Structure formats: C-alpha cells, structure tokens
Amino acid sequence: MPNIRRRFLLAAIAVGLLAAGCADPQITQYTVERPRAPYRLMAALIPQPDRTWFVRLQGPREEIEKCVADFDAFVASLRFSENEDTPIEWDKPAAWKVSDKREVRGFRRHATFQVNDEPDSLEVVITSLGPAGGDVLANVNRYRGQLGLAKIKEHQLGRATRKQMLGDTEITRIDIEGRQPATPGGMPPFHSTSSVGVGPGNELAGISRE
Amino acid sequence: MAEATDTLAKDPFGPAKDFAGTAPRKRSQPGPIRLFFQALASLRLTVVLLFLGMMLVFFGSLAQVDGGIWHIVSKYFRAFVVWVPFQVFNSLSSRYTTIPGGFPYPGGFTIGFLLLVNLITAHALRFRFRAGILLIHSGLIVLLLSELVTAQLAVEATMNIDEGNSSNFVYDTREAELAVISAVDSKQDNVVVIPEAMLWSGNRIEHESLPFDIVVDDFFENSHVVTRKTKAGARATFGEGLYDDARFRPVVKGTDPNQEVDVPSAYLSIRKKGSDTRLGTCLVSCFYGILAHSDWDVTPQVLKHDGKEYRFYLRYRRYYKPYRLYLHDFKHDKYDGTEIPKNFSSNVQLIDPSRGEDREVLIWMNHPLRYAGETFFQASFKRDETGTVLTVVKNPGWLMPYISCVMVSLGLVIHFSQSLAKFLKRELLK
DSSP: OOHHHHHHHHHHHHHHHHHHTOOOOOOEEEEEEOOOOSEEEEEEEEEOSSOEEEEEEEEEHHHHHHHHHHHHHHHHTOEEOSOSSOSEEOOOOTTOEEEOOOEETTEEOSEEEESSSSTTOOEEEEEEEOGGGGOHHHHHHHHHHHTTOOOOOGGGGGGTEEEEEETTEEEEEEEEEEOOOSSTTOOOTTSOOOOOOBOTTOTTTTOOOO | OOOOOOSOOOOTTOOOOOOTTOOOOOOOOOOHHHHHHHHHTOHHHHHHHHHHHHHHHHHHHHHTTTSOHHHHIIIIISSSEEEEEGGGGGGGSSSOOOOOOEEEEEOHHHHHHHHHHHHHHHHHHTOOOOHHHHHHHHHHHHHHHHHHHHHHHOEEEEEEEETTOEEEEEEEEEEEEEEEEEESSSSEEEEEEEEGGGOOTTOEEOOTTOSSEEEEEEEESSEEEEEOSOSTTOSOSSGGGGTEEEEEOOOOOTTOSSOOOOOOEEEEEEEOTTSOOEEEEEEEEHHHHHHHOSGGGOOOEEEEETTEEEEEEEEEEEEEEEEEEEEEEEEEEEOTTSOOEEEEEEEEEEEETTTTEEEEEEEETTBOEEETTEEEEEEEEBTTSSEEEEEEEEOTTTTHHHHHHHHHHHHHHHHHHHHHHHHHHHHHHO
C-alpha cells in the first residue's frame, strides 16, 4: 500500500480512538478562595418599653474587621434609663470621636461617633424608632436591601443574627455582608425598597419563587 | 548439409508454450481485513450515512418544538445513540395527541464519526491522488473535526460582576453541577464538583474525596420551587427543603419566545459511606443561586458530619479562570431625553498574575475584550445598573469552519480547472 494511503488509514484509526476517548463525566476537586462581599454592616437592635434602639456600623469589610472588638465592647456598655434627657448612656472607646451630626437625609440620629481621625472615617450611629419599628426580620431585610441582597425569611434569620443578653434584655446582633449601598442609610422598615434584579436581556431575569 | 526439421527455431527464452485448454489464473480473494476496509470506504456507505444524517436533522428539528435547543443539540447531535420518541412527530399535526414509544437511532457523533472514517478510508483505498479532490475532501474532514472540537471544548458562559467587586469564574446555564464545599481555613474552601451527567435519579455517587455517599433521589432538569405551608411532610430533613418543595417542570422549549433557562433541582440523600444509613436528605436547586444574585449570598444546604460542616449547592457549571476581572464602573448611556439605551460599557481591570497582566480595559457593545483565547462581550447588566453581565466565549475550533470553506473552495476550483483543461485539450486535438 502506498505510503500516503497508509497514513490515511492510520489517521482513520487515530480518529476512531479519539472519538472513543471522548471523556466520561468526572468528579473534580479543587481549592478556591471563599467568596466574600466587599461591604459589611454590623448592628445591634435593642428593644426597650417605649422605643427600639439601633446601633449601627457599616463600611468596607477590611475596615470593619479592625473595629469589631471596639464595637462589641461599646454595645455591651450600653445602659438605658427613663430619663428623657439621657435615655441611653455608654462607655465610648478611647479612639472614637463624638460627631455633631444629628440628622442625615431627613433621619434623626441620637448620636454619631467617628472611629478614627481620618476624613472618611467609619461612623457608629445610634438611632431609635417607635416600638413598631423593632421587628427583627423587617430590619434585617431592610439592611440586606441596602447592601444589594435579596430578602430572607424568618427561618433564615440565623444566617444574619444572633441573640445576646444586655443586662436583663435580650438584644439582637446583626451581621451582614453585601455590596456597598448607593445611598447609605436607606429607609426604615415598612418603606418599600427596590429589589435587586438582573437587567433586560439577561436570561435569569424572569425567574422567581412561585 | 544440415537436416531440415519441423521444429520451431530455437527461442532464447525457451520453447513456446501452448495455452489452449488452460483455465485463466484466478485473482486471489481479498482477506477479511481488506473486505472490512473496503466496506468502510464504499460509496454506498457514504450515501446511507448522508441519508441518516438528513433524517437526524429532521428528527432533531421536530424535537426542538417541545425541547430546549441546547437540550436537543446535546441529546441528538452530540451523542452516539439517541432515543427518538414517536411523540416528536406530533409536531407535524395541529392536534395534540400522545404517541407512546420510540426507536433508537444513531446520534450525530456516530454518523459524523462514520462519515469521517468513510472519507479517510476511501482516500486510502479508492481515490487516485488528485490535488483538487484531496483538497475538497480534506476540507470536509476539517469541517467534521471542527464540530467534534466545538462539542468537546467550546464554552459559552456568563460572568457577572458587581461594581467595586471582581470575579474569576464564568458559569454556563446549559449545564448544572453539584458542589460539596467544606472550609480549609478561614479564607479558603475545598470544593468537590459532581457533573450533571452523574446526577440522574437513583444514582449513588461514591468518591474518595467525599466523606459520605450521595444518592440522587430525584433530579429535575427543570423545576420550580414553591414555598411549603408547613415543615410537616417535607422530603428534606435539613436545609431549605424543610420550607420549600421542588416540582418538575418541562424543559424550556426551543420555540419559547422568552427563551428562559432551565432551573435544575435535586433531592439528595446523604448516606454513610458504603452503607444505607441516612445522614440526611436535602433539596438543592439552581434557583437559590438565581435568588441570591451574588455568589457570597447563596443559601447553602448545610450538613454537619464528623465535626465538620459541608455545604451543598446545585449551581450552573462553573469554569474558574487564572485571571480576575475587577469592575470599576458600569455605564448605561441613554439618548438624551429618552429612556432608549444608547450604549452599555464596562470599565474593568484585567489582573492575571500568571501572565503579569494588570491593565484597564473598556468592554462595550461590539467591542469585546479578547484575552487568553476567550472573548468577553458586553451582554447585559443588573437592573439597578450596579453590575455588569458579560458573555464569555471560548472555542478553540472557531477558525476551523473558515479553513474548511477555503480548502473546499480551492479544491473545487482546482478540480474543475483540471477537468476543464482536459476537456479543452481533447477538443483542440480533435
């Protein structure tokens, strides 16, 4: 058989082997960096007889991680009284500076602290709402909406919250990671928040729970 | 004086032989191997295969009316054998009728492979060396091989990136995978990935990298997830399956005007290795990934086993990259005074330590990024315009059909030129 024809036959056999070797499905294993969100929000939700207190700190995740210990200590130091002039007292960490911000975008703040001297320092904010504003799920979903996350259900609260005793009061600590909000702060519960979705032309856009 | 004789003159090659009455010498019969290759090279086989191919295209076209396009491509054309249900012929009728049964039929891979072997062996055994014919048939071989390369290696996937964040993987919504994830340390996870091809109902998955066995109780290629009224009676014993049910839904049709994607779900029974002792049952679904919109917020189904936590995700198949794209800014420009989109663009930072790349790139409509054999197209964006959606296409065989066309065209020109030259020469000689 001429040489070129022998090569063609060998090519035919090679193709046959190639087709026969088309891969069977395989289980694979690898190591990846755990996906982390760039932004973090920590908060404490403290119910009192006449109102619900909120203590909140939010910012880039790496910056928040430097403040966790001080924030925990600050929350643990909170004391409440019926005195209308000083309904809440605290032990401020030494590095924190009291800010004179009392109102931001129409929402009243009871106190604001800056955690350091930097111009873009993170802020710890104390606010309060009437008793109706103390629903844990509603507030968690409000914060999640601000961070570009989908709402969760009651049974999923454990992903974002833990309980803690503050004296005789059980408070809720909230810890959420997500995207940097376009408008930090957002709206209180019972106000509508726009849900984050995928844009037109995206094949996942119309899929939702039934 | 020499004596006259009636014998023939002495022939230096020996006496002449008389062949009268001698039977012609028989040609030797070809052996079985040669017969086999002759059959492989026969023109009759070519005709039969081309007819089978035509019918396969016909059956696949009918099946796409009710089945998803990629589902049918995978099942009919990128398979060795296909089961063609008689139901597909109902598409030819205006009235819906249930037609049971079906028949097996050679799939695209079988027909293509046999055509390829037929062509190559025909050249080895039958064809004389003619440049034009050789080039034409080589072009056809390249075309057939290009489909094999595309089927095996091409990936068309999507990359979602939020502003101020980065991504190093793409996902393909045409295929799902089960990921079993456990923490290595505070920053890294160990991921064991089981492909969709192994997630068929009733299959038991055992692997050395898993500390337990997984039995697929039910797998739905497409499904919808509904909220349960109570936990009582739930199929699952842990995770979201206590509060949700997954229900079968037909795969997205090829004629669906919305062209949504399939949302696979599965009920998994986690068992002790080599035993039927159940550790738990959970519901996994691609729906949870769609709901989350962000990779870090997908609801896992968590099982604690031997003091370690394992998270189960059913997700669209992922391909991790050695590089990362960081999204600085997504812009959605509109025509002044209107809501009519004018342009979408993504300003990204391409970071690839393996190649020393760290540069800013603008991806916008009709101006994709081409990098590392992949092409990144601006496809869509997140509704609140805080993130971009890129289509990422990789096809090592993209050039092969073009090469094939050039080869076949050139071969035709050469062959017909040669035929024309011979014809003209004959006519001139007359």
